[in-house]
Amino acid sequence: MFLQLKSISKGYGDPSKSNFRKVLEGLNLEVLTNQKIAIAxxxxxxxxxxxxxxxxxDQPDSGEIFFKGKKITGYSQEELANFRNRELGFVFQMHHLLPQCTLWENVLLPVLPVKKVVGKAEKEWAEHLLRKVGIWEQRNQKPSELSGGECQRTAVVRALINKPQLILADEPTGALDEQNAVNLAELLNHLSGDEGVSLIVVTHSSELASQMDQVYHLKNGILQ
Ligand SMILES: Nc1ncnc2c1ncn2[C@@H]1O[C@H](COP(=O)(O)OP(=O)(O)O)[C@@H](O)[C@H]1O
Ligand SMILES: [Mg+2]
Incomplete structure (x- = not known):
């Protein structure tokens, strides 16, 4: 099993107080290698x-998470940082690109905590991805000089730069117009397929959800 969540519970606030907000309650999930799932x-x-x-x-209140058979819920802070930097790529609703950096600098930034310096191999990989998503010509521009769709494509390239095994995307098309949302959905779908990356995407878009292998609905603290 690639990723397994076992009986995960999570709430916010003090469990002994009335304002305690229980969010997840005994949630289970299994994801296979290269599988693409949507969560609605x-x-x-x-x-x-x-x-x-x-x-x-963040950590669950109870339950366990296994990544390729290893229990990551027991990892130390250092192991967690390592795991995040090497195995995961994140795409958020807002691109979170650094405004003072060019597109090229933004996509290569996550290499630094892993490799210390950006080498030839990383630059070639970045060029490959930027050409693939159609923003190579814009590489020296800053986020303010790019469209919303281009920024989000940049964020997808950044998420892939360390060749992660799993991409986590939280409403990645939420801030885009319809055509750009469709384009980004196709891009995420194709890239994860081409690069053999598993994908978990939270989305309201039925267009994006329909391109995934499986769609789950989060309701009453569990996935249905
Ligand atoms: N850091 C936090 N502290 C307190 N409550 C939170 C926190 N984060 C989320 N919540 C609450 O937990 C619930 C689930 O939030 P969230 O996971 O953001 O939902 P979704 O992404 O599905 O909109 C909401 O009621 C939200 O207000
Ligand atoms: Mg949310």
Whole structure:
């Protein structure tokens, strides 16, 4: 099994107080290598909470997460940082590109914590990806000089730069117009297929969801 979540529960606040908000309750999920899954659900149902747990940006109150057979819920802070930098790529609703850096600098930035310096291989990989998503010509421009769709494509390239095994995308088309949303959905779909990356995407878009292998609905703290 590539990724396995076992009986994950997560709430916010003090469990002994009345304002405690239970979000996930005994949630299970299994993802296969190269599998693409969509997670749908109303606002506030816990989709981002779930992605944050898989992305090890937050810890569950109970339950276990296994990545390729290893229990990541028991990792130290250092192991977690390593895991995130090497195995995961993140795409958010807003691109979160650094405004003062060019597109080229933005996509190569995540290499630094892993490799210390950006080598020839990383630059070639970046060029390959940028050409593939059609923004190579814009590489010396800054995010403010790019369209929303181009920024989001840049964010996808950045997520792939360290050749992760799993991409986590939280409403990646949420801020795009319809045509750009369709384009980005196709891009995510094709890139993950070509590069053999598993994909978990939270989305309201039926267009994007329909391109995934499986669609789950987050409801009452579990996936259905
Ligand atoms: N850091 C936090 N502290 C307290 N409550 C939170 C926090 N993050 C999320 N919540 C609450 O948890 C619920 C699920 O949030 P979230 O995972 O962001 O849902 P979704 O992404 O599906 O819209 C919401 O009711 C939200 O208000
Ligand atoms: Mg959310």
């Amino acid at each position: 659900g109303p606002s506030g149902s816990g989709k981002t909470t779930l992605l944050n747990l898989i992305g090890t940006l």
